[in-house]
Amino acid sequence: MTAAVLEEYRHKIRTELDRVVDFWLKYSHDKEHGGYFNCLGKDGKVYDELKYVWLQGRQVWMYSRLYRTVERFRKPEILEAAKSGAAFLQKFARVEASRKPGKCAFCLTRDGRAVKVQRTIFSECFYVMAMDELSRITQDKVMQADAESMMDQLVFWVQTDSSSLGRPQLPGDLPVNSMAVPMMLLCLVDQLTEDRPEVAEKYKDLSGWCVEQILQHIQRDGKAILENVTLNGKELPGCQGRLQNPGHALEAGWFLLKYALTKGDVQLQKTAVEKFMEVPFFAGWDKQHGGLFYFLDVDGHCPTQLEWNMKLWWPHCEALIAYLMAYSHSKEPVLLDRFRLIYNYTFKHFSDEEHGEWFGYLNRQGEVVLDFKGGPFKGFFHVPRCLYMCEKLLDSLLDIQDA
Amino acid sequence: MTAAVLEEYRHKIRTELDRVVDFWLKYSHDKEHGGYFNCLGKDGKVYDELKYVWLQGRQVWMYSRLYRTVERFRKPEILEAAKSGAAFLQKFARVEASRKPGKCAFCLTRDGRAVKVQRTIFSECFYVMAMDELSRITQDKVMQADAESMMDQLVFWVQTDSSSLGRPQLPGDLPVNSMAVPMMLLCLVDQLTEDRPEVAEKYKDLSGWCVEQILQHIQRDGKAILENVTLNGKELPGCQGRLQNPGHALEAGWFLLKYALTKGDVQLQKTAVEKFMEVPFFAGWDKQHGGLFYFLDVDGHCPTQLEWNMKLWWPHCEALIAYLMAYSHSKEPVLLDRFRLIYNYTFKHFSDEEHGEWFGYLNRQGEVVLDFKGGPFKGFFHVPRCLYMCEKLLDSLLDIQDA
Incomplete structure (x- = not known):
């Protein structure tokens, strides 16, 4: 069946x-x-x-x-x-x-x-x-x-x-471990090293570093994935520190799982699924209207991003990959249930039957607001x-x- | 009555x-x-x-x-x-x-x-x-x-x-007359010159320049106020050129009207009301749910700003000032009608009876989405x-x- x-x-x-x-x-x-x-x-x-x-x-x-x-x-x-x-x-x-x-x-x-x-x-x-x-x-x-x-x-x-990127060094702007950076580099290492053992050897330490940096975003005794942390993996003050981006965490989840599968790292496979898929899914899924919120504050304050409660296409894309990859590996039925829930929401709301391709931006209720x-x-x-x-x-x- | x-x-x-x-x-x-x-x-x-x-x-x-x-x-x-x-x-x-x-x-x-x-x-x-x-x-x-x-x-x-502001000069980034700049300077001249004739004399040319720059935003044969135009007052290509920000235009309207009243410039008074209040009101008022849209595209494309259809507090603040100032001057009943419409929407949706002050960000339907x-x-x-x-x-x- x-x-x-x-x-x-x-x-x-x-x-x-x-x-x-x-x-x-x-x-x-x-x-x-x-x-x-x-x-x-x-x-x-x-x-x-x-x-x-x-x-x-x-x-x-x-x-x-x-x-x-x-x-x-x-x-x-x-x-x-x-x-x-x-x-x-x-x-x-x-x-x-x-x-x-x-x-x-x-x-x-x-x-x-x-x-x-x-x-x-x-x-x-x-x-x-x-x-x-x-x-x-x-x-x-x-x-x-x-x-x-x-x-x-x-x-x-x-x-x-990073000084040649052009950002001025400001005394109140402390360096931040923003999840996007190690995620992106891990993705690039994966890209560059496929079927090239000598390149894989060159970037071996880098991929380990990326994984370590990503894992620092597990906070609150493992109950939250936070988008920005300090360079030594502590929580940052204020809105920046409390920010959650469930779609981004789910994307990190399948990046980590893919990496862990190639390495045969069983502990990291478990962390990828439990921390970077289940935790953001439970935090981010809108029980009232369905779909994944774009941004959330871990303490329940209102995020300051105006689009926080919108449903964007890409977190749903990442969630589909994450849960299907997780299910493919473990065959745990609950992971296929999650995939089904997200799949049904996604195809119902984002896909455009009339002209093809997907809409990208829905309001909380699931209506297309940018077409x-x-x-x-x-x-x-x-x-x-x-x-x-x-x-x-x-x-x-x-x-x-x-x- | x-x-x-x-x-x-x-x-x-x-x-x-x-x-x-x-x-x-x-x-x-x-x-x-x-x-x-x-x-x-x-x-x-x-x-x-x-x-x-x-x-x-x-x-x-x-x-x-x-x-x-x-x-x-x-x-x-x-x-x-x-x-x-x-x-x-x-x-x-x-x-x-x-x-x-x-x-x-x-x-x-x-x-x-x-x-x-x-x-x-x-x-x-x-x-x-x-x-x-x-x-x-x-x-x-x-x-x-x-x-x-x-x-x-x-x-x-x-x-x-402007080079010491730190923006690199890029070959595809043509200089733009963005309405915020002359509006802001006109506001500052008004601030600095009150009761100081010698300062007013110093900034006389500047205020004239600001007014001229603001008027360049009247486009499409007087049927639209566009947020960004070329330095010589022509329409810019693409989304940037087609952008309308009704609240900003209404704010410019009362800045201009205030200036024109002190100068006794009857033609500019008329332009302030007809072009910078009535035009953005008709473009920006949501006939279905009430309230002023945040951004619109003059050709009816969907704006790329995710918050385009939200109702923000400040455009409504500016609209209230604009229409009450215009009515005070001319006593035209239609201007008081507009004030009433915006007043009713504003006090119903933004003002917080419970804790005081106003909410700032509503969805298109008028519900508070950032509290x-x-x-x-x-x-x-x-x-x-x-x-x-x-x-x-x-x-x-x-x-x-x-x-």
């Missing part, structure tokens, strides 16, 4: 992935300047021509990963699309004016002029993911080296000296990555070979 | 102002380090100790203005409160580490260490308002000179060279300024002398 349900999920997810890929192939490509339009309305129409570097990099990565690992996506148009985005990034992402090695813009004009630079590391992270994944298909050694040298720059910023399919923070990434990973997990559960 | 209604409004507004002042006097003062706590829960409890420089400056200004111009607030505790905030700002607001003349922090720790610096001019603007208003009571010439020299620095940043009374952007400013100005306008309409 479980097999029939899993087969039903698999069919739906596979169909949905095809529709999502079609949507971006059809509407997002800029044939004149290269790269992708990110801001697409509910029907795919471009409503703004700005190009966001996070999203350009993620789209290159996603096309490349699909091309490389899923038979039915091994099509010239997908490889060409990936190459177009990568060429655009290599040509325009780095900000000359910043005079900082490797620093990439956050946002570019349609023709590649820098509009905004963030004083963080994330544009560069998605640049690494893009170049590494595409170079695995093309065997482009120069591109692979470009990814690795950007990675080395990232590690320097995070572990040695675009692509925007400054929503691109061709969380939805297809979720569908792709869930399809792979279901194939494996059902013992289906990709063909 | 109108007089009876106006008297009813006046009574309510006066009572509400007393309650709001009591709330901040009771809960926000930091007797240990000086200055004010900004983050107050619905019952007044401090939920975060960070001190936001915009809000510190605004609170000094508001206490000082009430003390100086409203008989019943001429009390030692209010003057002491203003002085405490001003001393805190003079001691801690300027960021030494930035090595930029006059640059103030955005946010400080409880004991005054800089946490964050914005690359904009607004912390400095509220510093000017605070110091100028308080110095009018204390006759502190050094403080007044501090305000004027900060003002000169602001004018230099806006009109001559704190003070937060990073909500302090002792928009609510009391609105109540104070409306009380003054109603006093004048009803021919009541403050006593």
Whole structure:
């Protein structure tokens, strides 16, 4: 009986992935300047021509990963699309004016002029993911080296000296262990080291460091995952210290579980599921209206983020991956129950039957309040990555070979 | 009959102002380090100790203005409160580490260490308002000179060279006339020049320039007020160019009307009401649920700001001032109708009968979704300024002398 349900999920997810890929192939490509339009309305129409570097990099990565690992996506148009985005990034992402090695813009004009630079590391992270994944298909050694040298720059910023990111050192701004940073680096190590033992050896200490940094976010005697902690793993004062981001914790959960499975680390597998999946699920699930809250305060104060009670697509994507991966490993029925609950909410509320792709932003009650399919923070990434990973997990559960 | 209604409004507004002042006097003062706590829960409890420089400056200004111009607030505790905030700002607001003349922090720790610096001019603007208003009571010439020299620095940043604000010059980031800047400077000129003809003479050209810059935001053949335009008053491409912020336009409306009334500029009075009050009201009023939307796209696309359809307290404050000022001047009944509509929505939804003060953030349906009374952007400013100005306008309409 479980097999029939899993087969039903698999069919739906596979169909949905095809529709999502079609949507971006059809509407997002800029044939004149290269790269992708990110801001697409509910029907795919471009409503703004700005190009966001996070999203350009993620789209290159996603096309490349699909091309490389899923038979039915091994099509010239997908490889060409990936190459177009990568060429655009290599040509325009780095900000000359910043005079900082490797620093990439956050946002570019349609023709590649820098509009905004963030004083963080994330544009560069998605640049690494893009170049590494595409170079695995093309065997482009120069591109692979470009990814690795950007990675080395990232590690320097995070572990040695962040001053060239441009943030002033302020006496009241204490260094913080923000969960995004070790998560992102762990994800990049996973990316760069696949099938490359010598690179894995190079980054062995780094991945251990990332895991340690992520585990520091388990607070309150294991009853909460907090988004920001001190550098030695203590709770920070005020709103910043009490902030919970359930979707982010769930994403960390499957990053950790994936890592722990490859290492055969049973204790870490248990921690990944119990602390980074169950704890944020219980904190974050809205018992009244369903769906995962975006932000919460661990002491029950009202968060100061205006969007705290909205239901965003990406935490639900991450939760689906997390619980299906956890179930695949342990076959614990309760984990499949969680997957089912999130799956039902997600497909009912986010997926757009009419035009394809998913809405990204619902109010607490589950109604669509921002109806675009692509925007400054929503691109061709969380939805297809979720569908792709869930399809792979279901194939494996059902013992289906990709063909 | 109108007089009876106006008297009813006046009574309510006066009572509400007393309650709001009591709330901040009771809960926000930091007797240990000086200055004010900004983050107050619905019952007044401090939920975060960070001190936001915009809000510190605004609170000094508001206490000082009430003390100086409203008989019943001429009390030692209010003057002491203003002085405490001003001393805190003079001691801690300027960021030494930035090595930029006059640059103030955005946010400080409880004991005054800089946490964050914005690359904009607004912390400095509220510093000017605070110091100028308080110095009018204390006759502190050094403080007044501090305000004027900060003002000169602001004018230099806006009109001559903004590079020392720290924003990198990027090739795709074209200079923008953002409505906040000329509005803020016009407000400061109004502040600094009251009863000082020689200062008025000094800033005569500046106020004319501000008005001209604000008027450039009238677009689409007079049918829309757009938040961002090019430096020569043309529409910008994309979301940035299509953005409407009805509350901000209404605030600009009463700034312009006040200026035009002192100048006796009849044409500008008409423009202030027709373009900066009626146009944003019709664009921004939610016919389905009432209240003013926060952001809108002039072409009807979905804004990318997640909070676009929320109802915030401050646009309603600005709308109340705008329409009551416009009605006071022209006695056009339709303007009083608008005031009544906004007044009814505002007092029904924002005012908290139980604990005093106003909620700040409602969902589209008008339910409170963030229940704190003070937060990073909500302090002792928009609510009391609105109540104070409306009380003054109603006093004048009803021919009541403050006593």
